[in-house]
Amino acid sequence: MADEPASSLRRALDLLDALASDDAVAQGGWGVSRLAAQQGRDKSQVSRTLRVLADAGFVERDAGSMAYRIGWHVFALAARAADQRLLAAGAPILRRLVEKDLGERIxxxxxxxxxxxxxxxxxxxxxxxxxxxxxxxxxxxxTSSGRALLIDHDRDELERLLAGAVFGVGGPNAPADVNALFERILVARRQGFAIIDEEFEPGLVAAAAPVRGFRGEVVAALNVSAPKFRLGARLPLAGQAIKAAADELSRELGYDARRPTSLVARARAG
Amino acid sequence: MADEPASSLRRALDLLDALASDDAVAQGGWGVSRLAAQQGRDKSQVSRTLRVLADAGFVERDAGSMAYRIGWHVFALAARAADQRLLAAGAPILRRLVEKDLGERIxxxxxxxxxxxxxxxxxxxxxxxxxxxxxxxxxxxxTSSGRALLIDHDRDELERLLAGAVFGVGGPNAPADVNALFERILVARRQGFAIIDEEFEPGLVAAAAPVRGFRGEVVAALNVSAPKFRLGARLPLAGQAIKAAADELSRELGYDARRPTSLVARARAG
DNA sequence: CAGATTGATGCGCGTAATGCAAATGGGATC
DNA sequence: GATCCCATTTGCATTACGCGCATCAATCTG
Incomplete structure (x- = not known):
């Protein structure tokens, strides 16, 4: 729980999030009133905040409709967002996986x-x-990606991270609680990749493996997901393929599997 | 220059900008002190502001060095709003092209x-x-748009993508097979735009250029097409104009031609 | 260990964000 | 053109909250 006091900065950032919501995007942006109502804030302050955001280029407004949408500045920042190496090195690997190996969405x-x-x-x-x-x-x-990303977490870390998560929803096999999740993480840890069978959504299966940075910590996850009737039978094989690709990506990021990793990897949990 | 009072929100956004600077990115992020000095602000408030930004995911901090970097959340905002921006930024560019430059359908x-x-x-x-x-x-x-959209594809990818396509139909100069198409794509890649001369339809010529998103990948194509008797003579010029406009649109989408985002593009090529 | 550097925090002060209310500015409809 | 209705902006009094100073804990350096 513990709702933070929600600083004015946080409220401004929430406006950006709202403008990037599916609804707002689909409707070509939102006006001040709509945003204020949706955020439970006064129109006046939303108007003033948006003016600052607009001056800075983080939002821009449609000349005709007065609606605000995400501005060029966000795109410029995004191009420099965390670890571009991950994106650059990942793209060809994803392409190869989908074309040569799996033929499913990666x-x-x-x-x-x-x-x-x-x-x-x-x-x-x-x-x-x-x-x-x-x-x-x-x-x-x-989700399979989640399992791979959490593969180094211990039980306490999981508990803390997922304190607000709603368990037991999604697919019929969704984990019931943190303990169930941890059990499955242990399995994933043993075989190096995670298999998901109708946990996130009925009829959906997936496999994922962790990608590690040069310090050994998990920085990303590679995964494939598809309808059970298409991928179900060869899911273990897909897991192997995903793991091989993830390992390759890890190597490209400077990860050396022979070095011990546990200490540094653990540091990121805080 | 009437310096605005500089609201606290504006100061926070300036921190994001600072973290997106070449120096900051090159050094894997900046720490609180560095940022405070560079912005002429007190360490304390920079620390507190960054905490809010980090909670919201707009920045993230390196576990080892304590340095802050632009976070994935910014990336998520941009990714979700990308389509919207393509339309919004594209419309005026199309209008300008048809009015001032080409006078043909864009x-x-x-x-x-x-x-x-x-x-x-x-x-x-x-x-x-x-x-x-x-x-x-x-x-x-x-089609010219197609050629521009496929400009980064290599031969194998083309083969798979166009497995079901019917070649040799349309105009008299339509490519006979994947090989012929790939040859022409190589030409387009070299000059940055594609020229079509009676490939899609007899008597029809066209020029197109790729539009790239903030990740560097081709997201759209801009093209002009017209009867050969009207546009034929100035088709190369039209190609240049289209390319210039496409590049401008790419920039508005956050694409930075200087950055080696072309890694993504190049990796696709092989 | 002293000395320097970096990041976090406690605390008064004063600025700048807030909410209400009223004003402004279009588009509608009649 | 007069009257509504909607959306957005602005004026203003109030005070929350962002601010800088000083302090403290933690790391790094020599």
Whole structure:
């Protein structure tokens, strides 16, 4: 719980988030009133905050509709967001995986608090509709990426990280609590990759493996997900392929598997 | 220059900017003291502001060095709003192209599997018939937009993507097979834009250039097409104009041509 | 161990964010 | 053109909260 006092800065950042929501994007941006109502704030202050954000280029407003949308500055910053090496080195590996090995949707994700952020997606050409997954957040505790990203966490760390998470939802096999999750993490740790069978969504299976940085800590996860009827049978094989690719990516980031990692890897949990 | 009172929000945003500077990025992020000195602010408040930014995910800190960097959350914002911005920033550029530069029909399109989907059109006033092109699908292999959208693809990727495509149809100069297409893509790659001369339809010429997103990957294509008797003579010039406009749009999407984001592009090429 | 550096925190002070209310500015409809 | 209605901005009194100073803990250096 412990709702922070919510500083004025935090409230401003929440406005940016709201403008990047599916609804706001789909409607070509939101006006002051809509934003104020949605955020439970007074219109006046929202108006003033947006003016500052607009002056700084973080939002911009449509000349006709007066609606605000995310501005150029955010895109410029995003281009310099954390570890571009991960993106640069990851892209070709994802492509190869989807084309040569698996023929299913491949994602590269990082941990964002108790959730998983997809930063790169590669879709097979035959895919009918491409849902834009990049930039989306999903829970960490019932997804394959999440399991891979948490593979070094011990029970206490899990407990703390997932204090607010809702267990037992998603697919029929979703873990019921932290203990169940930890058990499955131990399995993943043993075999080097995680297998998910209808935990996140009914009928969906997935496999994921951790990507490590040069210090040995988990920096990302590579995963494949697909309908059970298509991927189910060869899921263990897919896991192996994903793990091989993740290991390759780790090497490109400077990770040396022979060096001991546990100490440094643990440091990131705080 | 009437310096604004500089609200606290503005100061916080300036911190993000500072963290996105070349120096900061090159050094893997900056610490509190460095940032405070560079911004002429007190360490204490920089520390507190960064804590809020970090809680919101807008910055993240390196566990070892304590240095702050732009966080993945910014990336997520940009990724989710990317499509919106493509449309918003694209519209005026299309309008300007058709009014000032070319006086012919301009399209903005994206790749949809092996086909090209037009998402924005601008028509010159003198146009007799206004066919609604937006929402239409055309083949990728014998259109200028398609060529621009496939400009980073290598031969193998083309082969897989266009496995079901019918070659040798459309105009008299339509590419006969994947090899012929790839040859022409190489030409387009060299000059930065694609020229089509009666490939899609007899008597029709076109020029197109790729638009890149903040990650450096091709997200759309800008193109002009017109009857050969009207545009044929100045087609190379039109190509240059289209390329210039596409580059401008890319910049508005956060693409920085100087940065080696081309790693992503190059890696695709092989 | 002294000395320097870096980041976090306690605490009064004063600025700048806040909420209410009123004003402004279009678009509608009649 | 007069009257509403909606969205956005602005005026203003109040005070929360951002601010700088000083202090403290933790690391690094020599």
């Amino acid at each position: 994602h590269l994700s990082v941990l964002q608090g108790p959730e998983v952020l997809t930063i790169l997606t590669e879709t097979p050409p035959h895919a009918v509709q491409t849902v834009a997954w990049a930039g989306r957040l999903v829970p960490a505790h019932n | 399209h903005l399109s994206v790749l949809q599997g092996p086909e090209v989907l037009t998402i924005l059109t601008e028509t010159p006033p003198h146009a007799v018939q206004t066919v609604a092109w937006a929402g239409r699908l055309v083949p990728a292999h014998n």
